[in-house]
């Protein structure tokens with residue numbers, strides 16, 4: 001199983017980090033060891049002082065495919081949830097400055113957090129995601145604001161990576177990313193439904 005992630009898929013988030021709006025999807029991977037065990041707290045790694053939350057709409061792939069055409073993309077979607085792509089922003093900035101790959105800043109243990117899965121078939125309409133930190137709304141987004149819609153993301157990534165049953169796709173984060181500290185409580189929602197609660201330590 002692999003975890004594919006999209007960077008900068010919302011204009012407002014690309015701008016808040018001072019990045020240009022991409023002309024094709026920004027793609028990176030996390031190893032399967034990045035998945036945080038359900039109901040475990042997230043532990044801030046000792047080598048970072050700036051771990052950011054990125055709430056994202058996550059879909060699970062239901063069958064094998066390569067060179068998938070956008071019009072058939074939805075038939076490869078099995079289920080959906082909301083997740084958090086934890087990012088060591090301090091390390092990522094250093095790696096980016098030096099033109100180095102992001103993996104250590106994005107794929108470390110526990111950096112992929114998943115909510116409860118909503119089984120398919122899922123609505124091909126728009127979906128809203130939100131993240132609360134200690135009871136305050138910090139991130140809110142809607143897939144209607146994607147720079148690249150899901151069909152295009154699946155078509156694009158499947159030109160490079162064969163999609164397999166059980167693979168995950170993190171679809172990018174809206175504006176409002178920010179740091180977490182020990183003791184914080186995060187709660188993530190999909191279409192208004194709470195699917196993920198997480199304690200930071």
Ligand code: ZN
Pocket residue numbers: 005006007054056085170172173
């Ligand atoms: Zn992300």
